[in-house]
Amino acid sequence: xxxxxxxxxxxxxxxxxxxxxxxxxxxxxxxxxxxxxxxxxxxxxxxxxxxxxxxxxxxxxxxxxxxxxxxxxxxxxxxxxxxxxxxxxxxxxxxxxxxxxxxxxxxxxxxxxxxxxxxxxxxxxxxxxxxxxxxxxxxxxxxxxxxxxxxxxxxxxxxxxxxxxxxxxxxxxxxxxxxxxxxxxxxxxxxxxxxxxxxxxxxxxxxxxxxxxxxxxxxxxxxxxxxxxxxxxxxxxxxxxxxxxxxxxxxxxxxxxxxxxxxxxxxxxxxxxxxxxxxxxxxxxxxxxxxxxxxxxxxxxxxxxxxxxxxxxxxxxxxx
Amino acid sequence: xxxxxxxxxxxxxxxxxxxxxxxxxxxxxxxxxxxxxxxxxxxxxxxxxxxxxxxxxxxxxxxxxxxxxxxxxxxxxxxxxxxxxxxxxxxxxxxxxxxxxxxxxxxxxxxxxxxxxxxxxxxxxxxxx
Numbered sequence: 001x002x003x004x005x006x007x008x009x010x011x012x013x014x015x016x017x018x019x020x021x022x023x024x025x026x027x028x029x030x031x032x033x034x035x036x037x038x039x040x041x042x043x044x045x046x047x048x049x050x051x052x053x054x055x056x057x058x059x060x061x062x063x064x065x066x067x068x069x070x071x072x073x074x075x076x077x078x079x080x081x082x083x084x085x086x087x088x089x090x091x092x093x094x095x096x097x098x099x100x101x102x103x104x105x106x107x108x109x110x111x112x113x114x115x116x117x118x119x120x121x122x123x124x125x126x127x128x129x130x131x132x133x134x135x136x137x138x139x140x141x142x143x144x145x146x147x148x149x150x151x152x153x154x155x156x157x158x159x160x161x162x163x164x165x166x167x168x169x170x171x172x173x174x175x176x177x178x179x180x181x182x183x184x185x186x187x188x189x190x191x192x193x194x195x196x197x198x199x200x201x202x203x204x205x206x207x208x209x210x211x212x213x214x215x216x217x218x219x220x221x222x223x224x225x226x227x228x229x230x231x232x233x234x235x236x237x238x239x240x241x242x243x244x245x246x247x248x249x250x251x252x253x254x255x256x257x258x259x260x261x262x263x264x265x266x267x268x269x270x271x272x273x274x275x276x277x278x279x280x281x282x283x284x285x286x287x288x289x290x291x292x293x294x295x296x297x298x299x300x301x302x303x304x305x306x307x308x309x310x311x312x313x314x315x316x317x318x319x320x
Numbered sequence: 321x322x323x324x325x326x327x328x329x330x331x332x333x334x335x336x337x338x339x340x341x342x343x344x345x346x347x348x349x350x351x352x353x354x355x356x357x358x359x360x361x362x363x364x365x366x367x368x369x370x371x372x373x374x375x376x377x378x379x380x381x382x383x384x385x386x387x388x389x390x391x392x393x394x395x396x397x398x399x400x401x402x403x404x405x406x407x408x409x410x411x412x413x414x415x416x417x418x419x420x421x422x423x424x425x426x427x428x429x430x431x432x433x434x435x436x437x438x439x440x441x442x443x444x445x446x447x448x449x
Contacts, residue, residue, distance in 0.1 A: 190425075193425075194425065197405070197425065198405070200425075202376060202403045205403040205424040205425050206329060206332065206403060206424060206425075208424070208425035209332070209335075209424045209425040209426055210331055210332065210335060212425060212426070212427050212428065213335035213338070213339065213428050214335075216339075216427070216428040217335075217338065
């Protein structure tokens with residue numbers, strides 16, 4: 001095994017590339033690359049790899065923890081054995097993904113298939129010549145693949161959902177509510193005192209001032225929690241309509257979810273087809289459009305509750 | 321910017337500090353009474369952008385501190401932040417040399433506005449009478 005760090009094109013300003021000629025294993029220890037990373041071998045079970053730039057992994061990413069600041073090229077595939085976790089700030093290109101959790105903010109492109117994995121994608125996902133089988137995929141943009149589901153598997157596909165935003169909202173909204181209530185409680189308690197300042201003792205005046213500042217600090221904290229939620233929400237609103245494009249087959253046992261509505265496939269559907277959400281309000285349904293046709297037909301659909309995102313919609317005053 | 325906060329309540333100094341941090345990079349000095357404040361003032365070579373002074377404090381009160389500072393320095397902006405709301409007290413403070421006066425209880429907005437007013441006035445070029 002050799003590890004070298006070099007600057008591409010002999011440029012002194014370019015981010016260094018850390019090169020590992022063998023595996024990331026006990027011989028290398030965990031890896032923390034300040035720039036890009038090139039691993040010729042595997043990243044074996046239990047090892048942690050962090051890189052600030054792009055990562056090119058020629059071997060297999062096993063049950064390891066990989067964090068990448070830009071794009072990941074997993075040329076040997078990702079075989080997480082139910083424990084592997086990859087968090088990618090940019091795009092992901094992988095030969096295959098099996099039994100792993102992969103979360104990327106950009107697009108995901110997989111050559112062969114995605115099997116029994118938890119996939120969270122901030123952009124679009126494509127498996128142009130392969131299957132999405134088993135597991136749970138949550139995608140902000142659209143999904144294009146050859147097949148979804150398979151015999152004896154249950155597959156959940158969520159389209160148009162921003163999972164990191166949903167998680168952030170789930171964590172922040174209760175705190176926002178509590179802080180808003182606390183600030184209001186303080187101001188309500190102070191209102192009569194502010195009207196009768198002349199009758200307050202010196203100590204009371206000091207205390208009232210402290211409480212006014214306390215209420216203000218609650219407001220500031222609320223604002224700090226609201227800002228990223230609002231930015232995420234506005235970004236989600238600005239995205240084009242998401243859809244699923246299946247070129248070969250959609251198998252029974254697949255649950256398709258769009259915002260507010262879901263359907264479970266009960267009989268095999270031959271591709272190429274597109275699935276979109278249609279209707280409005282309480283009459284949303286998943287529409288199946290066959291190749292070459294403009295109009296679709298409604299699949300048996302049922303409402304999908306998403307209290308966290310509904311609360312966001314209420315907070316920022318617009319529906320998705 | 322360098323600001324000294326003089327108040328016997330650490331809580332009050334902390335909330336003032338937090339509020340003033342929104343003005344940008346501020347280097348704070350803190351004192352719990354007039355004696356401590358005067359020692360810091362005398363030992364500090366850089367001029368303070370503003371000094372915020374409470375009136376009622378142990379050892380040396382705020383009005384005495386203002387007079388002592390003015391004996392040495394006529395220009396450093398001084399703001400009295402106090403519960404003393406009587407007109408006579410305000411006049412007394414102004415005569416002693418404070419540039420601004422903010423009465424407790426005050427909101428963060430009022431407090432910040434008074435400090436900003438004082439800083440702006442201090443930064444403005446002097447107009448000949």
